[in-house]
Structure formats: C-alpha cells, structure tokens
Amino acid sequence: MLFNQRFTYAMVASLLFLSLSQASARYRDLLPDSLRLTDTLPMDSGVVRGKLPNGLVYYIRHNEEPKDRVVMYLATKVGSILENENEKGLAHFLEHMQFNGTKHFPKNELVDYLQRAGVRFGSDLNAYTSFDETVYQLPIPSDDPELLKNGLQVMRDWAQDALLDGEEIDKERGVVLNEMLGGRGAQQRMRDQYFPMILNHSRYAERLPIGTKEIIEGFDHETLRAFHRKWYRPNLQALIVVGDIDVSAMEAQLKPLFGDLKNPVDEPVRDEYSVPLQGGNQFMAVTDPEMPQTVVQVIVKHPEAEVKTVGDYRMQLVKSLFNQMAGARFAELTRQADPPFIQGGGSIGGFLRGLDAFTMYFASKPGEIKRGFEAVVTEFERIKRHGFTSTELERAKSNFLTSVESAYAERDKRKSESYVDSYLNHFLEGENVLSNDDRYRLGKQLIGTITLEEVNALGTQYYVDSNRDVLIMAPDKDKAGLPDENTVNGWFDELKALDITAYDDNIQDEPLLEQQPQAGTVINRTERPELGTTELTLSNGVKVVLKPTDFKNDEINIAAFSPGGTALYNDTDFLSATYAATVVGGSGLGPYDATQLTKYLSGKKVSVRPYISERNEGFNASSGKKDLQTTFELIYAYFVAPRLDMEVFQGYMQRIKASLANRLDDPDAVFADTINAVLYNNNIRRTSLTVEQVDLINPQRAYDIYKARFADASDFTVTIVGSFTEPEITPLILQYLGGLPAAGRKEQAPDLGIYPPEKGLQRTVYRGKEQKSSVRLYYFGNYDYSEDENMQMDALESILNIKLIERLREAESGVYGVSASASYAKSPRYRYSFGIAYGTSPDMVEPLMVSAFEEINKIKQQGPEQTDIDKFINEQKRVLEVQLRENSFWLGHLSGSYQNNEDPAYILNYLDKLRNVTVESVKTVANKYLAEDRLFKFVLMPEVQ
Structure with a gap:
C-alpha cells in the first residue's frame, strides 16, 4: 500500500511536425496500401469490454501465464487533485482504509483472509494513489472457485463498501504520518520548493497525494466518509480482470455483483485539471x-x-x-x-x-x-x-x-500483469x-x-x-x-x-574473434529425468548443466561460476580485484572498444556480463535463439580476448570520486557505514568505498587479476536454461566452452574470518535534520545448515513479518513498514543473520523496540499461532507453483545448488516437507538463533538541534 506520485504519462506521444495530410501524402509510397495514417488505432480484440448501466467499465481477458492465477485491478478516477483545502491527503488516506475494514471483511479480516490463501500483503496485495487516480491490485489463485468468488467480492467492497470505522481511522493516522515521515529528507524538502515552479503554479502543485501533517492529524471522520461517498462511485470506476479464467463466467459473475453499485444523488462533477503552459521561462x-x-x-x-x-x-x-x-x-x-x-x-x-x-x-x-x-x-x-x-x-x-x-x-x-497497464491507460x-x-x-x-x-x-x-x-x-x-x-x-x-561540428559515427566491421576455437568433446553425460536436466563434462573440465524448457519461446539464460574470487587476494589488491570485472567489462572486447562493441551488437538479443565476487568468478548471460552463437563468442572472448581501456578506466574512476564526494552528507549513508564499521571492525572488505580509496584501484593490477581469474576454465560450472534443445546447443557448447583454456588448477576461496563480534552491542548515530529515526536489529552466529533448518528459518522470517506488521503497524500505528529478514550461508562457514528493520519517529523508537521483542519472545516461549504457520505454508505453495514455470528460478536454483554442492532435486519434495514446519519447530529455531546475547541494536536519531 503506497502513495504514488508518478506522473500520468502518455505513451510517449508527440505532435506531428508536419500536418497529418502532408505526412500522409509524403509517405504513402512507403506505407502498405491497406494502412493509412488517419486510421484510428485498432483496439485489442482479445479483451472483453463492457459498461454496466451504472457506468462501471470492465475489462476481462483470458491469459494462462501464469497458469491458475488471475490479477484483478480496481481503478477509480479519484486522486488528490479532487481534494478540497480541508481534504488534502484524504484520497490516499482512504486507500489505506480500504484494507482496514469493508462490508464483507471487517477490520483486518481482509488481509488475514488473503494471507491464508497465500497472497502476500505489500508485494501481491497492494494499491497506489496518484494525482488523478487510485488503483487497487489483487493477484490471486484462480483454481479455487471459492477464493475466486471472494476475490471478486473484495473488489466489490473496495468499489463502495469501505466501513470507515472511527476507531480504525484514528489508528491509521499514525501509519500515514509515518509514511509521510519516511519520505521526508533532502529530496522532499527541495521538492516542496520547486514543485510550484515546474508545475506552473497549477492545482497539481498544491495537491501532493501524501497530503499535509495538519490535516492527517486533525480531519473529522465524517469528512473522510463524505469524500468516499462523493467520489467512490461506479461511473468513475473500472474493473480489470486478466488471467487463467473463463471469461464468460467471470462476466456473468461481475454483472450482478457490481450492477447494484449506486451513483450518489446530486453527484459532484469530476472536473479535469491540467498544467497550463505559460509561454515564459x-x-x-x-x-x-x-x-x-x-x-x-x-x-x-x-x-x-x-x-x-x-x-x-x-x-x-x-x-x-x-x-x-x-x-x-x-x-x-x-x-x-x-x-x-x-x-x-x-x-x-x-x-x-x-x-x-x-x-x-x-x-x-x-x-x-x-x-x-x-x-x-x-x-x-x-x-x-x-x-x-x-x-x-x-x-x-x-x-x-x-x-x-x-x-x-x-x-x-x-504475463497477465503486463496487460493491466494498457487497460488502465x-x-x-x-x-x-x-x-x-x-x-x-x-x-x-x-x-x-x-x-x-x-x-x-x-x-x-x-x-x-x-x-x-x-x-x-x-x-x-x-x-x-x-x-x-x-x-x-x-x-x-x-x-x-558556438561552432559545433557534426557527430562522427565511426564504425568498425571485423570479426569479434581472430580465429574460431578448437572444439572440445563430451567425456561424460548424465541425465536427471526428474529435474529435466542433463549434465555434460567437457574434455577441458568445464561442467555444463542443461535444462531445456518451454516456459518462454525465445529466452535462454546462462550462469557460470568458478571457486576463487577476491578472497584469494590480499587487502592491498582487494579493491583492484573487486573492480576488475567492471573495468574489463566496460573496456570493450577483442578488436572493439566499448562504444564499437555496442554498435557491433545492435539488433542482437544478447548480453554477457563477467563478474568477480568474494568467493567466485563467472559470468551471467542471456540470449535469443538466433543470437546464441554471438553469445557464445562473447563468452569465449571474455576469457581469451579481454581489453583494458585506460580512458574508460580513468573516466569511470573520476565519476566514482565525484559521486562519493558528498556521500557522508546523507544520514542513511553514515548510518550504514557505522553499522558495517562496528560489525566488521572497519575491515576494508566490508566498508563503503571512499574517495581516497578510489586511488588504490590499480588498472593494470585489476586487468592482471581479471586475466588470472579467467585463465583456466577447468573448474567452471555453466548452467543453461531456456528455449533450446540439446542437439541445437551442443555444437556451440563444444566449440566455445569446450575450446576454453584449461590448466586443471584446483582452487577454493579461503575463510577470511570476517565476522561480527560474538556478543551483541548497541550503537546510536545522531545524524539528519528531520525528526525521524531508523532502527536495525540484527542477530548473527553459527548455523546448523540443512534443507530443513533453512525451511524453519524461512518460516520464522515469514511469521515474524506478519506479527510485526500486526503489532507495530496495525495495533500501535507506529510504523508505515517493518520487515524481518533471514539469511544463511554454507560457505565459508555455516552462518546466519536475522534482521528487523523499521523507521519511526524518535519518541517511538524504544516503545516499538519493546513491542518487537515481545513478539519475538512470544514465539520463543509459546511458539507461533498455527494460523500463521498455515499462512506461510500456503504462501510457499503458491509462490513455488509459479516459480517452477520460470527460467530465472531454475537458473538460480540449479546454479546455486551446484555452488553449494547440494542436490537440486530437493526442490521437488519441498512442498511435501513443508509439513515439517510446526509450532514446535519454529519455536525451537527461534530460541536457537534469536538469542539475546547475539543481538545488535543500531539506531539512527536526528541531530540534536
């Protein structure tokens, strides 16, 4: 749920610089006989459109990506531009209230019901308010008739049946004020000054959707209800439904459900506003x-x-x-x-x-x-x-x-979602x-x-x-x-x-590779039918994991890794190693500098990006079918024909220095730096880059490190997922991956021993002009890494997110957003971190921290509620159902599994193993990892005035 200040953009349209008749005459020889510039653009016939007698418009489209899913949007031509002086911010406030009680879902039952169905609040279930419209979104499963029916009922309630209970209104004031507070800072303070100018002192300059503090704090309940009655009416609304549904059945359902919506007697005119041109500068x-x-x-x-x-x-x-x-x-x-x-x-x-x-x-x-x-x-x-x-x-x-x-x-x-914006427009x-x-x-x-x-x-x-x-x-x-x-x-x-010369479009036209590599051979081939994968071991040692899919018609994604990374280099070389792939990747390739390479690749659906991380090096690539050979040529060239362009390097370093010059004027940057400095004892590998450190990046050393990291492909694992067949892609694999240099070296990144202290601590940073604060709570420590333990940690993260939102936002109105996040690693040691983050007013920092710890302790002492476990399980099921049909998911899953030396087949039993998440199991993992002596508290407070 957010307020959106996006401008209502047209589809990048323009005035014709010639009259339409002139243009028609001029280009008619080039246009097909059947096409005239004066023709009205055709409307998509794949969408069923209608208009009810009360004025509500609807759009319904059948679309099966993703399968068994549907997205529903309710658009209302009501935004902040319609607010009177005593209503500033109420369009956005009303959007919030739609989640706090409607006719069929009183209080917070709407969020609770949808979470139990696997819908995530904030990422799936959401809304925005702009100057001219308010839009609600609900993506839900369509394979459950009861859920589909209730999803439509939610849209009907949003259209006109918000309860707007006085107690709920007062509780929501704090949430909106915290949203307003979170947006305050340098950008907002400057925007307050320049918006009237760039909006030509129009009504838009005085109607930012977030509203004003004075009105949000003090408006009368009846003022909000009156605004709702005036503007939430069917002749200003549209329902958009796109997904794996029966269109006729959906149309038959919505007609009676939305047909009884009433327009108010003596309804106010919905005036249209604009930003007038003034002619001057x-x-x-x-x-x-x-x-x-x-x-x-x-x-x-x-x-x-x-x-x-x-x-x-x-x-x-x-x-x-x-x-x-x-x-x-x-x-x-x-x-x-x-x-x-x-x-x-x-x-x-x-x-x-x-x-x-x-x-x-x-x-x-x-x-x-x-x-x-x-x-x-x-x-x-x-x-x-x-x-x-x-x-x-x-x-x-x-x-x-x-x-x-x-x-x-x-x-x-x-994807169904991609149709929605067009219908909204x-x-x-x-x-x-x-x-x-x-x-x-x-x-x-x-x-x-x-x-x-x-x-x-x-x-x-x-x-x-x-x-x-x-x-x-x-x-x-x-x-x-x-x-x-x-x-x-x-x-x-x-x-x-000034006398300005014309641009010289210097173009090269020569082969990317001086000579084609000698192809390798396959020395071992292993099939995993249950995963739909094939593993090839090439004669030079490169391991290739193939997963052909039909998820897309023209999408091939590639990820590769090799053990090593910047951990192999000492602190003196660290920065050169860190920026090595960036320096080389921006310098061009083979005979082409960066500009010429861009020109060479024009018209091709191809991307290859080398990287060097702390413990690995490798590359990520993507391609369409017809450009697959070019993709493999680029991969090969990044191993054998990298470049170092000193002009590009010098320019890049200059731009980095310039961007860092005033970085410490940003309170959030100082806060982040303090956290890292405290946790990692100012280790250069965990601190933000400074202007002075830029000079430590040695271009020649960076280039040498890059070449060393990519000099031997024998320990690379390459994962390829997408729209190909093994016979189609194998010749390219053999020539360009099988032809890569190999020395047979065996490397492992060392454990650098960079970890937070064993015992927790607290730090407060005083920085910033606004009366707002940020809180970061962290737990760190050793971890019992396993598939089951990871699942329990994921459950703890999800459940704590639910409980913290319910407590800190809904019950105490102290935050706009709060998040819990768990992460765990297998290398170089089994370690975990668990974080909680929120922003609030300075006076609420301690009370909300107490509340957060109370919610943690409830789970540690009593375990979570079964209903919250059910929400986690249903969410995981629904998310995984979609992910298993996405190339990007399988690329990450397969590559990550090989990197961690894990069997990727565990994902096939993941849903069955969700039954292992119980009240006791989550309670156990909470007590094991959310230990008080491992707690680190960091607070950003405003400067003392």
Missing part, C-alpha cells in the same frame, strides 16, 4: 545540507499529443528512435577519460496531465556545473543542427525490430490498446517508413527557448558557487553561437 536553484551532489534539469514543456491514430503511433516510434540515439551519444560521452559529468542525458516524453516535455539533465562533478551544462546542451545543439547519422538510425531501427520480434515471439507466454486516458498482433504488424510496417529527416526534425521541434524550466538542486555548501538565471541564460546564448 523559469529558473530556480534549491539547496539542502543533505543533498549529496548537484543535479541540473532543463525541462521544455509542450502540449501533450494524444495517440489515437496510426499517424500518432508512428510519431511515437519516431520519438522512441530519437531517444534511443540520444542515449547512445551520452553513453559514449561517459566513457571519456575526463567525462564532463557523473551522468547525463535527455529525452522526449510525457510530463504531467496535458503536457509532454523535452528534458535534459546531468549530475555535476564537484565544482564543474558549467562544464556539465555545456556538455549536455552542446550535444543537443549538435543534434538540433546536424541531426543523427543514417548509420545511427539504422542501428536504432534494428534494435527496435529485435524488441518487436522478441515480444511477438513471446505473445502466448506474456485506456480507461484513464482513452488510448486504444493494440493487440499483440497489431503491435507487431504496425511496428514492422511503420519502422521502415521513418526517415532520418523526420527524426532530426524533433530536435528543432522540441528543443526550443519557450516554456523552459531550469532547475538546479545542490548541497548547501555549494550554494555560493551556483549560477543565477542570468548566468545560465548567458551559457545558453554562448552555446548557440
């Missing part, structure tokens, strides 16, 4: 003592363009190509030896109700705000004057076609939803008709000098050096007069 510089770096935004606002016709959709594609090419230019700028900013860029997109915007931004290196400004503006001046090149456009089109073809290949595997904005077939057809037909002249014209159309806002956000200590409006305007004028 605006400037503001805001500072805050906790702002870690200077960020500059230039926002040029334009009237929003609707996406109603084929021509509108085509222009949407034009803008997408523009943004993609601009992004590539800025990525190249960051690879310079002395980059002009930490990061920067710009794009054309949606802004807020009624507006689109062209936005430029950059995060400045300390003292270099002018340089960053000049770099960003100069690049867009270059684009405006000279445009992009034909080769840049061809690459962007190639990337677009790859994405369109990939999405179309997965059309029958598309249709209801809220009136934009038609393209079917999978139409999106593919139009994309393929239209992309070839887009000319370089059209894309380049967007620079002139959107990068203009009117309706322009310049916003600077900076640390307080840099305030004296910030430019004023006249200075910034002078910079614009200087750059307009």
